[in-house]
Amino acid sequence: MDYDVLILGGGLVGCSIAYELSKYNLNIALIEKDYDIADDISIINTEIVYAGLEIKDNEATLLQHKGNQLMDELANKFNVPFKRCGSIILAEDKETEDKLKSIYENNKDKEGYNVKLINRDEISKLEPELRGLYNSALYCEDIGVISPCELALGYGEVAFQNNVNFKLEEEVIDIENIAKGFRVVTNKNRFTCKIVINTTPGENYSMDFSQPCCDNTEKEYANIISLNKYYNNGYKRVIFSLNKDGDKIISCPTNKDETIGLICSNDNLKNHLVIEKVSKLIPDIKANYINSFFTSEFCKNDIIIDDSQIKDGYVKIRGKHPAIVTMTPAIAEKVRDNILGILKCKPKKEFLDKRREYYKFNEMSNEERNEIIRLNNRYGKIVCSCERITEGEIVDAIRRPLGARTIEGIKRRTGVCFGRCQGSQCFNEVVSILARETNKSINDIVKDSKNSKIILKRIKEFDEM
Ligand SMILES: Cc1cc2nc3c(=O)[nH]c(=O)nc-3n(C[C@H](O)[C@H](O)[C@H](O)COP(=O)(O)OP(=O)(O)OC[C@H]3O[C@@H](n4cnc5c(N)ncnc54)[C@H](O)[C@@H]3O)c2cc1C
Missing domain, CATH: 1.10.10.1100 (BFD-like [2Fe-2S]-binding domain)
Structure with a gap:
């Protein structure tokens, strides 16, 4: 076999798994079709480290909670700014107040969850800029903000230093079953391996029988507006505003003093509607504060790690949940335990758990x-x-x-x-x-991918000057 483990996809999830497995004596490669790891997340993200607060526990909430708890150590290790700023979840109506109460009841007595129901005065004390407009909210100290891009670079760089072979600009075309393993066919090579961890969205490979990520009823659009550091709405925490119709507006302060606004909807909203809708929470947006707009699809599927074919050596991770950044440390640990269950390997003695220093x-x-x-x-x-x-x-x-x-x-x-x-x-x-x-x-030189050359061609070629 060429490799013990092949990780398909170099997004945050692929890199986190590469990092975790690089601690063991395994021959690992990661295949990524783009020129760089974690290419999309820095531009489309709200950067929130969630706490896993739901009315009932499922795999997604448990992975979020564990990921949240592991984040301080990781951020410290990778020298990635992580601010545990806390969060206020505002109820716009009575039905939502009841929902927040149920979330509080489910989480209040659990170890490692710091939640509290707060009233109008307490909200105003914590965030005076909310101007006493809300009667009640759920306050959670555990929520924070992190740069997902820097986190991915931390995972990737440490995995690379510990001999994970990163195959960039290589696209997986197919995964085939062979005796005691798999053949992964790319646009450049054919590799054999014992285990495949597939983090790509591809669902048409010869041997991928896992269920599609989610059906249309579970999908929603995240419409994002990114505001530069000259905008300041005065909030110190991540603020959510929820109502009974399922509308969700988020205001998130990044570690670079920027503000990210998000409105969830069933449609891909036009920019002026995004501004209009988030203004309820993020007022006074002027043109010169706006960095960019983005829209992306979420999918709140409960199953994140599909290990139904683990006995054959195949694991599929579905990366469309809105809290995957938070979950990555926990996903990586769970996949590691799966792999250690079927491959005999030992921790690397010479594992270097440190990112090379850099200066800002x-x-x-x-x-x-x-x-x-x-x-x-x-x-x-x-x-x-x-x-x-x-x-x-x-x-x-x-x-x-x-x-x-x-x-x-x-x-x-x-x-x-x-x-x-x-x-x-x-x-x-x-x-x-x-x-x-x-x-x-x-x-x-390319901007981002093969088809993004900065200079298309010279205007004239001269034989001599
Ligand atoms: C709008 C938005 C906001 C979000 N905000 C938050 C947040 O605040 N907090 C949080 O915790 N999470 C958040 N998330 C979730 C999180 O950012 C993403 O779900 C996560 O980055 C997905 O990582 P991934 O590795 O699973 O997927 P991807 O980043 O999509 O990685 C998959 C990789 O596979 C590669 N690939 C695809 N096909 C092939 C192929 N055939 N061959 C080789 N490589 C291939 C792709 O190029 C890509 O690099 C947000 C998501 C969205 C969309």
């Missing part, structure tokens, strides 16, 4: 800046003046384990081009640095 110039003191510039003068050259990102950080993003190979990859790792000018000042320089560091022609 705009968060350093002047003394620290001088010190780092003394060691590497590229940290003395500002490329993105809006966010104060240096050439040193961009070069490190490219050279580090599982480094960036696309402009979006550099943006995600450093924050460059995310400032007020959205890259109009620094974009060209970032392209030049990536070309120089990867020894490529500028014509071959």
